[in-house]
Amino acid sequence: MRKDYFRDYYTFVTKKDKQKLEEVLSSQSGDYESCPFCLGSEKLNPVEITRITKGSHWQVRVFPNPNPLTAEVKEEPKSPWKHEKTESYEEIIVDTPNHFQRTHQLEIGELKILLGVIKERVKEVRGKDKVEYVSVFQNCGFWSGATDRHSHFQLVAFAKTPPKIKEKIHQSSHGSCVYCHIVSQEENSPRKVLENNSFLAFCPWAPEQTHELWIAPKKHLRNLNDLSDRDMLALAEIFKGSLEAVNRICDDYSVIFNIGPEGENFHFHIEIFPYYNERYYGNLKIREGYYFVTNTPEQSAKIYRGEA
């Protein structure tokens, strides 16, 4: 990976197959003849890490990512700038055997099982040599950059903690936790979308993207290992409710699990970024660290709550 001129930011020059736009569009439109994630296509991903079965078939299936994001093109750059060889490791977690089912359509019990699989995979992968951070995310729909329509999550293990996570560790662990404070304030705000005994879902005060939604535990829980069985059920419930709300307004979104790295003080949370404006307002993005949204987070929360 290449390091930024002076900031602690990095760029991978990936050799991930560049799919043609037509291929991506045909996958997104439901051409599932050759979908490698479908029930019956297991032979296309022969090395299986784990599976959870339900009745006569699998419900969740995990295998190494055959087309990893972090596999870099070989290069020997001769330049004064920093280039590091990095080791990474990637898995695909397919959350449904059904090509057309989306995560929010799973039953609460199935979602709890999925979250349990994510928890176990993160725990095992972070125990591997040279793994400092395990990222788990889901991209849905064309505008998220997803190349497969079939619902799945991705796990990527990095040898270094990414810069945004370092910032989040700092916010969670220096003095009193910023996230504990945010949750206690947003619990009674017009930005609240959903809550249960353990979790709050809300639209953040200053979102980066229109209709951005966060899910955070009310208690200071560092990672999925800190969650009791009851908390896992509560997370499955609020995750389903939040994804249902997002799916009502937008098919394209990314879900990011911010999970505390081993030994770090952290406040676990999930961020959901809908690509609501992408196709119309791509020009709302500037890169200097200012963001533009077309709805206030209070309006977004109202829409999510079904009141607007």
Ligand SMILES: [Zn+2]
């Ligand atoms: Zn499929």
Ligand SMILES: [Zn+2]
């Ligand atoms: Zn906290």
